[in-house]
Structure formats: structure tokens, C-alpha cells
Amino acid sequence: MTARHGSESFFIEGEGLVNTQVGGRSGDEPDPVTDPGAAGPVAKRADAAPPFRFSRVGPRGRTVPEPLTLAIADAMTKGGGGVGDIPAGYTYLGQFIDHDLTMDATSVALGTDISPAELLQGRSPTLDLDSLYGAGPADAESAKFYEPDGVHLRTGDTIRFGPDRAKVAHDLPRVGTGNRRARRKALIPDPRNDENLIVAQTHLAMIRFHNRVADKLPAALPPAQRFRRARRSVTLHYHWLLRHDYLARVVDPALVDDVFANGRKVVQPNADPTSLPTMPVEFSVAAFRLGHSMIRPVYDWNRRFPKGIGFLDYMFQFSALGGDLGGEDRLISNWLADWRRMYDFPTGGHPGLAGPDGFNRAQRIDSLLTDPLKNLPPSTFGGGAGIPFDDRRRNLAFRNLTRASMLRLASGQQMVAKLRAEGVTVRPLTRAQILRGSGGADLSGLTAAQKDAVVARTPLWLYVLREAETGDGRLRGVGGRIVAETFHRAMEGSRFSLLRNPGFTPVHGRGTTFEMTDLLFFALGGKTGVNPLGGA
Numbered sequence: 206m207t208a209r210h211g212s213e214s215f216f217i218e219g220e221g222l223v224n225t226q227v228g229g230r231s232g233d234e235p236d237p238v239t240d241p242g243a244a245g246p247v248a249k250r251a252d253a254a255p256p257f258r259f260s261r262v263g264p265r266g267r268t269v270p271e272p273l274t275l276a277i278a279d280a281m282t283k284g285g286g287g288v289g290d291i292p293a294g295y296t297y298l299g300q301f302i303d304h305d306l307t308m309d310a311t312s313v314a315l316g317t318d319i320s321p322a323e324l325l326q327g328r329s330p331t332l333d334l335d336s337l338y339g340a341g342p343a344d345a346e347s348a349k350f351y352e353p354d355g356v357h358l359r360t361g362d363t364i365r366f367g368p369d370r371a372k373v374a375h376d377l378p379r380v381g382t383g384n385r386r387a388r389r390k391a392l393i394p395d396p397r398n399d400e401n402l403i404v405a406q407t408h409l410a411m412i413r414f415h416n417r418v419a420d421k422l423p424a425a426l427p428p429a430q431r432f433r434r435a436r437r438s439v440t441l442h443y444h445w446l447l448r449h450d451y452l453a454r455v456v457d458p459a460l461v462d463d464v465f466a467n468g469r470k471v472v473q474p475n476a477d478p479t480s481l482p483t484m485p486v487e488f489s490v491a492a493f494r495l496g497h498s499m500i501r502p503v504y505d506w507n508r509r510f511p512k513g514i515g516f517l518d519y520m521f522q523f524s525a526l527g528g529d530l531g532g533e534d535r536l537i538s539n540w541l542a543d544w545r546r547m548y549d550f551p552t553g554g555h556p557g558l559a560g561p562d563g564f565n566r567a568q569r570i571d572s573l574l575t576d577p578l579k580n581l582p583p584s585t586f587g588g589g590a591g592i593p594f595d596d597r598r599r600n601l602a603f604r605n606l607t608r609a610s611m612l613r614l615a616s617g618q619q620m621v622a623k624l625r626a627e628g629v630t631v632r633p634l635t636r637a638q639i640l641r642g643s644g645g646a647d648l649s650g651l652t653a654a655q656k657d658a659v660v661a662r663t664p665l666w667l668y669v670l671r672e673a674e675t676g677d678g679r680l681r682g683v684g685g686r687i688v689a690e691t692f693h694r695a696m697e698g699s700r701f702s703l704l705r706n707p708g709f710t711p712v713h714g715r716g717t718t719f720e721m722t723d724l725l726f727f728a729l730g731g732k733t734g735v736n737p738l739g740g741a
Contacts, residue, residue, distance in 0.1 A: 257329055259321040260483035262471045262687070263615035263623045269664060273655050274610060277667060278603035280646040281572055282579035285502065287644065289569035289678045291454050294547035296499040296567045297403040298451060298721060301411070303496070304328070304395050304404075305336045306695055307489045321486045321612065328395070330484035331699040332447065332692070334440055337411050339394035342432060350378075350394060355428045356419050356435065358412045359392060361535060369509070369538035372737055376536040377409055379525070389525040389534055400526040402519070403504075406542040414728035415439050418713065437701045438712075442719055444696050444703035445711050450720040455495060455570065456689050457681040464689040470627040472690035478705070482698040485691055487620065490609050491665035492687040495680060497601060498670055499567040502575045505560065507543040508740040512562055517577050527582070544725050544735040553722030554715045558732060561741040571674035572645035572667055574602055606664055617668025618661070620683045631682045634668065636660050638675045645674040 308328040329335045339347030342355040352359055360374035377391040377399060391399035398408040419435040426434070452461045468474065472485055506515030521527035523540045531537060544550075546565055550558035568575060578601040583592045597603045615623070621633045639660050640648045646667075648659065663671070669684025680688055697704045714723035729735050 257481070258483045259486050259489070260473075261321055261615070262473075262485045262487055263620045265613045266615045266619055266665075267662060268613060269606065269610045269662075270658075271607075273651075273658060274606045274664075275597055275603060276651055276655060277646070277648070277659070277664065278597070278600050278606055280648050280650065281602040281667070282574050282576065282600055283647070284573060285498070285500075285568040285575040286571045286573040286674070287569055288501075288566040289499070291499065291567045291570075291678075292548045293499075293501060293504065293565035293567045294403075294407075294544065294721065295451060295454055296496055296501075297401075297407050297547075299455070299493075299496040299499070300404045301336070301398065301407045302332075302447065302451070303489075303493060304397050305332060305334055306330055306493075306691075307484050308395070308397070330482045330695060332440070332444060332695045333699045333701070334411075334436075334443060336395035336398065337393075337408070337415065338436060341436075343429065347394065349392060356432045357416045360409065360412055360416075363536045363538040363541065364533055366537040366539045369541075369738055372538055372541065374413065375409070375538070375541055375737060377405055377412075379535055389530050391525055396526055399524050401521050402523045402536075402540060403542070403547070405524050405536075410544075410725055410728050411439075414442075414724055417728050417730075418442075440699065440701040441703055441706060441709050442711050442713060442724070444699070444701075445709070445719050446721060446724060447692060447696070448703060452689065452692060455679055456685045457676070457679050460681060460685045461689045464686070464693050469690040469693055470629050471623060471686065472694050474627075476694065476698075478697050480698060482694045485687065486612055486614060487665060487687050488691040490605075490612060490614055492669050492680065492684045493691070494605055494666055495570050495670065495673070495684070495688070497574055497578065497605070498570050498572065500575050500578065501565060501568055502577055504565050505546045505562055507539075507541060507546065507736075508738050509539040517575070521582065539738070541737045543738060544729070548722050548725065550722045550726075550735070553720050554718065555722055555726055558722075558726075558735060569644075569674065569678045570670065570680065571678070572642055572670040578602070605666055609664055609666060614665050616662040617665050617671075617683055618663060620665060620668075620687075624683065624686060629686060631686070634663070634671055634675070634682075638671060639663050639668075642671050643675045645671065 306328060307330060337358070339350050342348055342351040348355075350358060359378040361376035361378040363372045363375045365371040377393055379389055380392050390396070391405070393399065393408060397404075399405045415435060418438050419431060422431050422434055424431075448461075448465065472488075473482060476482065500517065502517050503513060504515035504517070504520070505512040510519070522529070523531050523536065531540075543560065545558050546560040546562075549564050580594055580599045581601055583599065592598055618633065621631055624631045640651075640656055648656065651659065659667075665683075669680060669682075669687070672682045672684050673680050679685070693704070696702055703709060710717045711719035711723075713719065713727045725735050729737075733739075
């Protein structure tokens with residue numbers, strides 16, 4: 206069965222790959238991305254491709270035999286390796302960012318060999334927030350995301366449940382006709398942001414941030430000018446938050462500082478700053494899948510679903526893409542986010558906003574995924590209801606590793622060599638670090654030949670997660686460099702860019718500080734807004 210290769214989420218695929226047979230062209234066929242002179246149908250296909258493109262920044266690697274892929278995937282889905290020090294909300298901010306940067310819209314069976322030139326990038330590979338704004342209110346297709354004034358983004362209301370009354374502007378806008386599932390659909394530019402409840406509530410917070418920023422501008426401004434000024438302010442605050450808050454939590458801060466001070470070495474280092482970036486497959490298929498290891502099996506979500514009750518499965522059920530909103534047409538109010546439980550507000554400069562048990566911490570960034578990710582609901586990847594429990598096609602690690610093999614993604618060792626050739630100092634992982642790690646996936650069950658193969662050519666996703674777990678739980682070395690440089694290039698190529706506005710300082714936070722807690726506090730209206738159900 207052939208299904209879409211893409212529309213995939215940062216975590217669970219929106220429409221996925223079902224056929225697990227490895228096939229396609231031989232390993233000796235030239236890749237049009239790394240071999241510009243390559244002829245044939247693939248090269249012709251690239252000529253006709255849309256302007257948003259994938260690319261390689263490293264060399265082409267080899268496919269990984271399916272038995273080895275499955276053995277590694279099984280080892281990686283034995284249960285999460287414990288909690289880290291990052292507030293759990295950043296897991297889903299990362300998913301929102303991923304959907305702002307990349308969407309593979311290619312139709313191809315899982316296991317089919319493919320090159321980056323053949324992939325269809327359905328999202329602008331910049332940090333322009335097109336997943337929030339679409340093409341803007343002046344565009345006929347995107348106008349539906351906006352209020353009639355052409356300035357504010359639309360929101361939706363929740364449904365009362367018991368003592369939790371209906372809340373205005375606390376759900377994504379939902380419209381539709383016909384069957385009930387159609388009526389549940391979120392009216393947002395990227396439907397993947399309604400895949401689970403946490404990313405849906407994050408997207409809603411971004412809508413409300415834009416609307417609050419627009420409210421602060423003079424009402425007498427012409428609508429087009431007011432919208433543009435609001436979008437510029439929102440985008441620059443977003444860039445600031447990514448640069449100074451998000452990146453430093455998931456990547457070695459010294460590496461981030463180096464990239465933003467001294468420039469890029471491998472991700473389009475000589476690009477015209479105002480040209481449209483491409484999306485490195487090493488980022489989208491490997492390094493930025495760091496968030497998969499951060500997912501918790503259960504969340505302390507709100508006063509109705511506190512510690513030990515907010516299961517990950519519920520987070521999918523009470524969305525419209527991953528579930529059915531609990532059978533309703535809109536979100537019911539008892540599932541509203543208590544953001545105090547997802548972010549550390551007191552440490553972020555907002556005393557008095559601690560959750561009753563503090564805040565959820567994300568799983569440590571390492572080579573282990575929490576148990577539920579071994580058995581994705583078939584509906585999340587278009588697989589149908591007939592795929593049995595524990596089938597490899599439901600294993601997220603297997604799907605990630607297979608996708609990398611399909612693309613002949615560079616190995617960790619190849620990327621070390623590439624970085625060193627470009628003058629980057631990077632320490633390669635040792636055999637022991639690759640095979641044993643530090644509290645991550647246990648590869649002792651591999652055969653001797655499989656162990657030798659993994660040490661010689663470690664799948665890039667596994668490699669960057671091993672780098673993190675054998676350090677301080679942040680990406681470093683190969684993984685840190687790919688992520689930091691891709692963010693830098695995406696920010697550089699954005700319409701409104703922090704890099705081209707070095708004098709910008711945020712005005713909607715605490716002085717010159719602007720973190721995710723500041724965005725939520727400002728966007729949602731203070732203490733009541735970040736905990737709409739009230740109570741402890």
C-alpha cells in the first residue's frame with residue numbers, strides 16, 4: 206500500500222508510510238542534490254519542483270539493513286530514560302517550531318529509496334510563522350484564518366463541562382459542514398498543529414499573542430499596515446525567544462553562541478542572507494527529531510487531570526487530527542491547559558505562578574522513547590485499523606530510522622568528517638558511547654556483526670541522541686551544530702529577521718527578557734489566563 210511520505214508531524218505522522226519493504230533505485234545511482242550533473246527522471250523531477258526545497262549538507266550515506274533497523278528501533282522503545290531538566294512545554298513548542306519549518310508532502314511507500322531532490326517541501330523553510338499566518342489576510346485562500354477586520358486571527362470557544370464553563374477564545378477556530386469529523390477540523394494553516402492537545406493549545410497561544418500585539422497598536426492605522434506591524438513584532442519576539450530561550454535549552458549554549466556570533470560552517474554557509482533557504486534533511490529527518498525522546502507517557506495537565514492522570518493517549522484523543530475531541534465538535538473546557546504545569550513560571554520571573562506540584566519535566570534527551578511511541582495509533586499514519594499491536598510499522602523509532610535509510614542519510618561518522626573538513630572541532634563518539642551510551646538504548650542484544658556495523662556507520666538520529674545522553678542532555682557536536690545552524694539560516698532568510706535587526710529588544714516581556722513564560726503571560730492575560738480553570 207502506498208501512502209503519503211509526509212505531512213508528518215514532529216512526533217506522530219499526520220499521514221504516514223505503510224509499506225515497509227525496502228525498494229527503489231540502486232545505491233550506485235547518482236543523487237541530483239550531491240551530483241548536480243546527474244541525468245534522468247530524478248533530475249528532471251527536481252527542475253519542476255516547487256520553490257521550497259530539501260537539500261543535503263553532508264555526504265550521501267548507505268541504507269541500513271532492515272533487521273538492524275528493527276533491532277535498533279526495538280532497543281530505542283523500551284521506555285523513556287528518565288526525566289531531564291527542561292520544562293515539558295518546550296517539547297511541544299519544538300513541535301510547533303518544526304511545523305513552522307518543514308513539511309514533507311511527498312507520496313511514497315515506506316522503505317522506497319528517494320533523494321532529497323524528490324521530496325516536496327510544503328512549508329517555507331524559514332521562521333516566518335507561515336504555519337500561523339498562512340499567506341496573510343490579503344490572500345484569498347488564507348483570508349479564512351482571519352477575522353473580518355483583516356488584522357486579528359480567528360479563535361474558537363470551548364464547550365461547558367460540569368463546573369467548567371464555556372470559554373471564549375480558548376480553542377482553535379473550528380468550522381466545517383457535513384459529517385461530524387469535518388465540523389471538528391481546525392481552521393488553521395497547518396492542520397498538524399491540531400494533532401495533539403498540547404501543540405493545539407500552543408498554537409492557540411500564538412494566535413492570541415498575535416491578537417494581543419495587534420490590540421496594542423493604534424486602531425487608526427490602516428488594517429494592512431496594522432497587520433504588517435503586528436506580524437513583524439510577533440516574528441521578532443518569536444526569533445528572540447528561539448535564540449535566547451528555546452535553543453539554549455536543547456542545544457549546548459556555547460555552541461549556539463558560537464554559531465550566532467561567528468556564522469555557519471555547513472548549512473548553506475555562503476548563502477545570500479535574503480535568499481530563500483532550503484531545508485537540510487539531516488535536520489528534518491534526524492537532528493530535530495530530538496523531541497521524540499522528550500515526550501512523557503503521562504502529564505500533570507490541569508486540576509481535572511492532575512499528576513498521573515493526563516495520559517499521552519488523552520492528548521491525542523482531545524484533538525481533532527490525532528483524535529475526535531472526545532466526540533464533541535469543539536474542545537470541552539475541562540481539558541484546557543494549565544500552563545503553570547508545563548512551564549517554570551517562577552524561575553521565569555513570574556512568582557506566584559507555580560503549579561501545585563511544580564511543573565512537568567520533559568523526558569531527558571537521549572536514545573530512549575517512551576513506551577506508547579512503540580505503538581502509534583494507526584490512524585496517525587494512515588495505516589488503517591488492521592495493523593496489529595507491536596507491528597514494526599507502528600514503531601516511531603523504526604519509522605524514523607527507515608525514513609533516514611530511504612534518503613541514504615549520512616551517518617554520524619560521515620557528519621563528523623564533514624564538520625572537521627570545514628574546520629569545526631568535534632569529538633567523535635567512542636565505540637563504548639555508541640553501543641552503551643549513558644542510560645539510553647541498550648544495544649547489547651545486537652549480534653557482533655551488527656555492533657560493528659553500528660559503530661562504523663551509526664544512523665544519524667541515534668548518533669545525535671547518543672551525543673546528548675553522554676553529555677548533559679543537550680545536543681552537542683554533530684547534532685548541536687546541525688540544529689543551531691539550521692535555525693540561524695532559517696532566521697536569516699525570514700522576511701522579518703532578528704539577524705537583520707540587531708538593535709531589536711522585546712517589549713512584551715520583562716525588560717529585555719522574553720521567554721515562553723513571558724509570551725504566555727502576555728498573550729493569555731496574566732495569572733488567570735495561564736490557569737483558566739482556576740484552583741491550585
